[in-house]
Amino acid sequence: MEGNIYLPQLARVVAIHEEVPGERAIKTFRLEFIDGDGFTHKCGQCAMLSIFGRGESMISIASSPLVHDYKQFSIMRAGRVTSAFHELAVGAQVGIRGPFGNSFPVNDWHGKHLVFIGGGCGLAPIWPVIQTAVTKREDFGSITVFYGGRSPRDIMYRAELEKLRGTAEVYLSVDSPDDGWEEYCGFVPANLMEKEPSPEDAIAITCGPPAMIKFVIKNLHALGFQDEQIYTTVENKMKCGIGKCGRCNVGKDYVCTKGPVYSWADLKELPQEY
Amino acid sequence: MERILDKGRLGAWVAALADWTVLAPAMQDGLWAYRPVAGGEASLTLGHPNTVQPPKGQSFPQREVFFTFDETPDGQPRLTPLVPRPGPRLVFGVRPCDGQGLTHLDQVFGEEAPDAYYQARRGTLAYVGLACNSPPSRHCFCTSVGGSPFGEAGLDVLMIDLSDRYLVRALTPVGETLMTAGQGVLTEAGADDRAEAQQRRLAALAHPQRAVAAPQAVPERLKAGFGSALWERLAQPCIGCGICTFLCPTCHCFDINDEVASQSPVCGSRVRTWDSCQFPDFTMHTSGHNPRADLGARLRQRVSHKFLYYFENHGVFQCTGCGRCIIACPVGIDIIAVVNQVAAEAAAMPPADS
DSSP, X not given: OTTOTTSOEEEEEEEEEEEEOSTTOXXXXXXXXXXXXXXXXXXXXXXXEEETTTEEEEEEOOSOTTOOSOEEEEEEOOSHHHHHHHTOOTXXXXXXXXXXXXXXXXXXXXXXXXXXXXXXXXXXXXXXHHHHHHHTGGGSSOEEEEEEESSGGGOSSXXXXXXXXXXXXXXXXXXXXXXXXOSEESOHHHHHHXXXXXOTTEEEEEESOHHHHHHHHHHHHHHTOOGGGEEEEOOOOOSSXXXXXXXXXXXXXXXXXXXXXXXXXXXXXXXXXX | OEEEEEGGGHHHHHHHOTTSEEEEEEEETTEXXXXXXXXXXXTOOOOOSOOSSOGGXXXXXXXXXXXXXXXXTTSOEEEXXXXXXXXXXXXXXXXXXXXXXXHHHHHHHHSSSOOHHHHHHHTTEEEEEEOOSXXXXXXXXXXXTTOOTTOOTTOSEEEEEOSSEEEEXXXXXXXXXXXXXXXXXXXXXXXXXXXXXXXXXXXXXXXXXXXXXXXXXXXXXXXXXXXXXXXXXXXXXXXXXXXXXXXXXXXXXXXXXXXEEEETTEEEEEEEEXXXXXXXXXXXXXTSOXXXXXXXXXXXXXXXXXXXXXXXXXXXXXXXXXXXXXXXXXXXXXXXXXXXXXXXXXXXXXXXXX
């Protein structure tokens, strides 16, 4: 069925990792294409994942484009499709089509200091950029990762974040600490202000809940970051992924094709319908 | 190629088009709708003002199955795509506004990532248009949104009503084929026929219509009026029925869902259905957050998509002035009045940067 953009390829779930338990559970799924060569992707792109009989859901590709053997997706249990994902076992087959959307202009950032600011499951869309920067370490300046969750058990990619230390400066935060928590207590934007990353030759990449983004942007401006130095992603409800179904439309853009990655300079020109 | 067709011989032309399934407007249950016609049907006339639904459903049906899925014996999914393979179909009596609408659908479903389902249907469709000597409805406004009652866009043939006969004009190679097939019925057009057609055209263009005011300024004014309180006020009566979008010749938003015939073993279909930006859950995230949570934002989206966003991307309005959304709205929301009021308010505002 060459050229049928609505027909998913089949992929097998080869590993499942429980990132976060509880009400806002997040699991990471490693998928391998069953036949064919699948597709290659760029940092920031998404894919439409299917469980047949439940439907489709647009999910950020969380693995690095430099990894070709599989694709990873970190999925919060929220609705019909994502809940069905959380019921899956290793070996199950799901549908996947994509990749969709634009990407982070990583190649334009060579030599720059990268400041990542993530919250909740918003670490997943920027994780491929972090992985790429770490793999091609010599291409970039310093790497700083701010990441926060509600409580210590809401911190996703915990082991991977620990491994980043040494290569990158990692600043974790939670709003509701437990007795063992030794890092920052409070919200991500406040942690950002305390550590004061320099805007000089820097790019800030942020993804997280809308309330966090709002204050992160405000604080980045206060630190001297210009709109052109700030990148984020827009999440809107999507069905087709190819600029036809109309659902993710914001102003003149379909987020699925013109986004999901935006510089703040571009995003502030669009209506705030996301 | 231009020929003359006596009105009484319309059915004979259709009979000569035996290779095609011909659809033409027919009155059914009090509504004009495109229905298959049998060849040679003597009663075939093109007496419709316009059809209730535009012809968009021929290439973009309200519901269509993308593929079916079931489980193999080892419990894994198996997909069977259902791309249609329709034979040649010919839609008769399409008004120029609806021909224009087809060009927008072709744009949406053809650009960047072509839609295999739309393309498969569209590829075997031809459209015979019927020019409007006078506006078929009192809510027609094609001339103020870039259209014409004698417009040819999207059509393969245009027929012009000359009282007792039609002047029939081929516009595409497919149109020439259709006219060649009817050569036993169609006769040579003379200079007087052409002159009469031209008179009709000038009269149609001069016929008063409702109008979007100062259309060239509308995109800029809608942009300036994005935050206007008028949106919410004008949208207040809206009941969110979506008829404005379902009857629109250019609206193309859709949903994709799985229809499940059996849960165990899993078996069902992935289905596309029309959807509407006027439905409250159209944009609602799983979290409950809704980027267009209120009536005003949804009316603004429908109007701005047609008169601002599509214009920014393609340089034309995505509204063809057919008036269906005005005629069918159960609460009297009038797209011309909405555009004109918001634009007028924006025009009266002082420039933001002075």
